[in-house]
Each structure stands twice: as structure tokens, then as C-alpha cells.
Amino acid sequence: GENVEQHPSTLSVQEGDSAVIKCTYSDSASNYFPWYKQELGKGPQLIIDIRSNVGEKKDQRIAVTLNKTAKHFSLHITETQPEDSAVYFCAARDNYGQNFVFGPGTRLSVLP
Amino acid sequence: DSGVTQTPKHLITATGQRVTLRCSPRSGDLSVYWYQQSLDQGLQFLIQYYNGEERAKGNILERFSAQQFPDLHSELNLSSLELGDSALYFCASSGGQGNQPQHFGDGTRLSIL
Numbered sequence: 001g002e003n004v005e006q007h008p009s010t011l012s013v014q015e016g017d018s019a020v021i022k023c024t025y026s027d028s029a030s031n032y033f034p035w036y037k038q039e040l041g042k043g044p045q046l047i048i049d050i051r052s053n054v055g056e057k058k059d060q061r062i063a064v065t066l067n068k069t070a071k072h073f074s075l076h077i078t079e080t081q082p083e084d085s086a087v088y089f090c091a092a093r094d095n096y097g098q099n100f101v102f103g104p105g106t107r108l109s110v111l112p
Numbered sequence: 113d114s115g116v117t118q119t120p121k122h123l124i125t126a127t128g129q130r131v132t133l134r135c136s137p138r139s140g141d142l143s144v145y146w147y148q149q150s151l152d153q154g155l156q157f158l159i160q161y162y163n164g165e166e167r168a169k170g171n172i173l174e175r176f177s178a179q180q181f182p183d184l185h186s187e188l189n190l191s192s193l194e195l196g197d198s199a200l201y202f203c204a205s206s207g208g209q210g211n212q213p214q215h216f217g218d219g220t221r222l223s224i225l
Binding site: 032034036041042043044045046089093100101102103104105 | 114116154155157202204210212213214215216217218219
């Protein structure tokens, strides 16, 4: 089955700097890669996703890149703000929609 | 606001007991998913229902069961509770029958004493 690894497990950046979180997946049949943000006391919130026919997707300060050959994808947050502090989860879903696996999460702290 | 409602927010009980967690999906969503989140296990998929029928099963223990009712709300039943069942339980919903959860509730925190 699918296995998703995520690095780093914790990340601290200064406000205004960029943050990058990387995930790797094992199943080459995976074709959908969402990212979730979980704030303290809340459930995960879908913030951006990318499908395998696209190499990059942007939404304001957030971008996701995908390298299907290397089987890894990354979340990029630019001009970080204190409200970006949260736990971020990547996930991968296979082509048949049968296998949807979360990464272990990255705790991002944006220091003022 | 995700539109997914989970009750109760907190639940404290003892080992050996049985509890029921309730979830109302976002309006219009037909799929409901249940996840368990503990400190050392991340988000573990338990089970998915689509329009009343079981759609996919994950790492759900035999002591746990779930169902989705005609009005699309779902209940997760946990029995013979053990200390290790203490965790956050999340419900999520989506419109289709594919297994990609889109909208998460804020969870039920279950503490076993």
C-alpha cells in the first residue's frame, strides 16, 4: 500500500521568511496530492491540492510542486505570518481512489 | 466553518465502557469518513460511508463500529474501551464516493480513565 513520508517534523521560521515542507510517496499510481492545515483545537482544513498532470499550483502565498519521477511533492509558504503557525499534513491518493494516506505532519511555528 | 458538526466535543469515560460519537456532514455531502488522531499515530483512517453504505475500511478495530443513517448523519460506536483508545476522533465529509476527505469537523476528544 501507499506510504507517505513528511519532513521536517517541526519547522520554525521568522515572520516574513519562506517555509518549505516536503513529502515523498511510494505508490507510483498515486495521482492526487492534497495539503491540510490543522490549527490548535480544530480539524484539518484542505488548503491546496495538486493532481498528477500538473507540476505546480499556486494560491496567493501558498504553492505546491510535484515531481512525479522522484515521487515527491512540496508545500511552499511565502511571506509567512504568525497565523500560518499550525500542523500541516500532506496526503496521497491512488488512481483508483482506494488508497488515501496522510503523512505524519509538520508543526510549523512562525516567530514574530 | 467546515459545515461538519461533531458531538460531543469532549468525552471522559472509564475502561470497559461504550461510547457513541456523532457526526453531521456538510450539507449536500454524501460521504462520511472517520479518523483517529493520537500523538504518536497521526491521522489514521477508520472507515468511510457513502450514502448509507460502507465504502472503505481502514484500521478499525473489531470493538469499533459505525453506521450512516438515511439523513446522512453518522455514528461511531466504541466499545470495551481501553486506555489506548484515548484520542481525537475526527469526522470528515465529501460530496463524492471517492475517498478524499474535504471537510473536517473539529473532533471529539475521548479520554479513557
